[in-house]
Amino acid sequence: MIESAFPILEVSDVRAALAFYRDAFGGVVTYEFPGEDGAPVYVSLAVGSSSLGIGLAEEPPAPGNMLLWFYVDDVDRMTRELEAAGASVVEEPLDQPWGERTSLVTDPFGTRIRLGAAIAPPPEEE
Incomplete structure (x- = not known):
């Protein structure tokens, strides 16, 4: 266990x-x-x-096949803060079809870091 x-x-x-x-x-x-x-x-x-x-x-x-995933309160702000701290932005923040906003950065050592936050679901069509 x-x-x-x-x-x-x-x-x-x-x-x-x-x-x-x-x-x-x-x-x-x-x-x-x-x-x-x-x-x-x-x-x-x-x-x-x-x-x-x-x-x-x-x-x-x-760099290997590891990806770190962090849920954050604001993907856009955190992406910019990590970039200022030395990260490289691989994928800019984007709303995903599964209901999360994500971005992808690499730390100064090449480790991939995915940032994510839930977004409000789109309103249902009438």
Whole structure:
């Protein structure tokens, strides 16, 4: 039985990744493990009601097939804030047919981040 699960991003610079996810998403550090030089080699962040781990990669990480999905209160505003924090916008905010507004960005390390928010359903045709 699985009690919980969370993603761990493997990055080449934990401090830079921490600054991005803590500052851009309002994350709160809940755990930090320092390396021999005192710099963090692993941190856990509380981001909303979710947990995100950031760990130092043994070898240079290559962007993989991971996608992080964050539900936010304002996709347009958050997309602009992440862009200002160093993210690259891949897909501008767009209303989707399933009733959400989404955008897609990549963090400074190439990790894809999908932002989403529910939108009001279209009025039914009479």
